[in-house]
Amino acid sequence: MSGEPESSMSHPQCWELLPWYEAGTLETAEQVAVEAHLRDCLICQRELQYLRRLGPVLRAADEPDVAMQTGLSETLARIDAAQRSRWKRGPWFGGWLRRFASIFRETPSAVRIAMAVQLGLVLVLGGLWLLPIDSAHRPAYETLSAPASQKDLARARLSVAFREGTMETAVRDLLLKHGARVVDGPSASGRYTVELPIPPAMAGPGSPIVARLRSDPRIIHAESLGTVSP
Amino acid sequence: MESEAPAQRDWPPTEKNDAVSDAELLIRVGEHDRDAFVALYTRVYGRLHRFLAKLVRHDDQVEELVNDVMMTVWQKAPDFQGHSRVATWILGIAYKMALKRLRGNASRREDPWALPPDVADNAPPDKAVSDTELRIAVNRALAGLSVEHRAVVTLTFFHGYSYGEIATIVQCPPNTVKTRMFHAREQLRRLLPRAEHWDRLEG
């Protein structure tokens, strides 16, 4: 092979490229130059021999292929939740969501999980107050003071924390079920301040609402912070 | 250069979807096509899982990370410019998110890259090793590398990427990829049993 620029690749340059030469992923020009250098360099020849043995040894330690787990359905649920929220809130919301998403992407993972949960809560519970609520979703105890709207009721304020790993959709369902909305949080320890409408009979310190929240396995902490007057 | 890449380095095609290219799927994902997302997820899952498992090394975090990565793919798909292959783009997202996750782990004082004491203290055995021993030694040696070095080794030897593509994935200059590989090779040489003891695996 005459006429090739044999001197164009130095020993250090060739040495550096040898793993990709072994793997067959060099571009043609570099491959030719490596081969030219290899012809005259015993050290690189020996290193290539080593890499030709190392390659298969490394590859034998690759992870086994794993079967797909529940991840796809969980991710789809997250996507659907995000989509529903977008549709509910109309076009002005899109820009805000994108801004949030870009902040979200730059944020550490633990904070992000908390943010994702909060985003879901804010979107859905926010939507709840703006849109007519299907009577099926109203908390049963509200009928006690019918025809009062939720605004006419006193609200119990509680501090709540969710079990780690609780899906955003599960948190949303949970809060819907209890008729709660988030007014603050999450705190550094992952606690949210939520408010629930309560009929007068259920207001006060010994409210069964705390017990009801605590009985839910997805809630790891529920504590009364008092009552807010209508 | 990208278009000439051998097909075997793309995601393995699945029966139903091999007629549709990764790029077509990603464009449809960018239009919030749920079916396209399912197809892309199915296509990338295996390789993404293997890559993240080698980087993060906490089994319980890998599946969660795969999902976080794919959620980001869903959100960022409209931003895909087509400057790299879809697989490269997705692995780039995965690398970034794995680094963040590992930093989070480190701040919680569980450093998965820390060399197990028995690796740090003992030289590799100077005798013939069985396949199993060798595989364990390789995994320990990989664990002894920094995550940046481990990523370069993994992408080169397990996933068959060129150094240029690796530079795109880990977002650094190509020369940095070469330098990382240079140091990773030296470390592996030190941490692995000597090559003349590998005969059984090659038999």
Ligand SMILES: [Zn+2]
């Ligand atoms: Zn040389």
